[in-house]
Amino acid sequence: MHLNDFNTFIKNTFGNLIEQFRENDEYGFNNPPSKEFFRVGYTTNLTPEVIKKSVDENVQLIITHHDAWDFIYGMKEQCSKMLEENSISHFYIHLPLDFAEFGTCNSLLKEIGVSEIIQQTHFRENKEIIGIGKYAEPITFEELVERITSRLGEDVKAWKNSNTLIRKVGVITGAGNSTALISQAKEAGCDVYLTGEKTLYSVQYAKFIGLNQIVGSHTFTEIFGVKSLVEKLKNEFNEIEVIYLEEEHFE
Numbered sequence: 001m002h003l004n005d006f007n008t009f010i011k012n013t014f015g016n017l018i019e020q021f022r023e024n025d026e027y028g029f030n031n032p033p034s035k036e037f038f039r040v041g042y043t044t045n046l047t048p049e050v051i052k053k054s055v056d057e058n059v060q061l062i063i064t065h066h067d068a069w070d071f072i073y074g075m076k077e078q079c080s081k082m083l084e085e086n087s088i089s090h091f092y093i094h095l096p097l098d099f100a101e102f103g104t105c106n107s108l109l110k111e112i113g114v115s116e117i118i119q120q121t122h123f124r125e126n127k128e129i130i131g132i133g134k135y136a137e138p139i140t141f142e143e144l145v146e147r148i149t150s151r152l153g154e155d156v157k158a159w160k161n162s163n164t165l166i167r168k169v170g171v172i173t174g175a176g177n178s179t180a181l182i183s184q185a186k187e188a189g190c191d192v193y194l195t196g197e198k199t200l201y202s203v204q205y206a207k208f209i210g211l212n213q214i215v216g217s218h219t220f221t222e223i224f225g226v227k228s229l230v231e232k233l234k235n236e237f238n239e240i241e242v243i244y245l246e247e248e249h250f251e
Contacts, residue, residue: 001237003033009236010093013229017096027093029081030067030209037061038083043245044219044228046090047075051082060088060246063228063233065104067092072178080204097186099123102232104173104225105131108194111151111224114169119188120170126226130184130193138165141212145193148214152248157198157215161207166201166225173221177202186211196221 011018011025021027030046037060043050046068054062054118067090068076077240083090095105098121105121114133121131139147144166145158160234170185178196182205192212196219206213227244234242 001038001240002036005237006033006233009233010091012095013094013232014100017099017247018191020094024232026095028067028091030090030092033061033089037089038239039241039243040230040233040241041245042226043247044222045077045247046092046228047247048078048082049088050245050247051079051088054088055086057243057245058217059107059243059245061090062090063226063230064090064092065097071113075096081248093229095123097229098128098173100229102225102228104222106172107169107224107228108173108221109133109169112147112194114170118168128172128176128178128181130172130176130181130188131168132188132190133171135167135169138191141166141192144169145214146196152216152220154217154220158204159206159213161212162191162210164191164212166212168192169194171195171225173225174218179205182206182209182211184211195219214241215248219247219251220249247251 035174040061041059042063044065046064046114063086068079079245085086097127116134119132122129126235141160149156153223154186172181173196174199177197177199182193186209194214228243
């Protein structure tokens with residue numbers, strides 16, 4: 001697979017979402033490939049530890065949801081240096097993957113076994129709209145907590161603010177800790193709100209409005225979207241080998 005092939009795949013896979021968000025802001029390359037590559041590694045974040053794993057696994061291209069964060073001072077520069085020194089390319093795709101039909105929110109909802117996606121997460125008038133999934137048969141809050149814990153492979157934080165059974169699940173993966181997003185879930189009649197980060201305000205607000213809340217980690221609520229993207233890539237280019245670059249559960 002060459003760079004031109006990959007770029008065509010991304011444009012075809014994401015369609016208008018690529019036009020909606022700016023390249024080198026919400027998606028783009030670090031150290032673009034100048035040769036054909038066959039070994040692709042994927043994970044949620046770009047970190048020095050992920051690059052070290054890629055070196056050990058002879059990965060030529062890393063695909064992540066996030067670029068290295070500018071506000072983790074010095075890390076982006078170190079990652080760029082390590083990529084160049086080891087001739088590894090990196091592609092990240094953030095908001096387009098969040099709002100894609102196969103992306104982070106819908107992938108997580110499917111992982112926890114919802115029967116139907118009744119609202120596609122999307123971006124409208126410069127704000128996020130939550131995804132909503134529905135179970136055909138309601139389950140208990142405790143059963144859902146256990147299911148999410150199992151799928152994420154980590155302990156989650158859970159607040160039972162209502163005794164209702166769970167049928168409708170509102171979700172924004174990653175940093176969905178805005179009270180405005182939680183309000184959307186309440187207004188849509190969701191029985192629980194699921195996300196990947198919390199604040200004092202999000203915990204207080206969910207309690208105040210009586211909405212059950214479950215919070216995993218930013219990294220592992222979003223990994224299934226990256227996995228879905230890489231599976232599509234593998235289907236398109238069967239000759240590539242795909243390797244999961246697992247990160248630590250430390251959030």
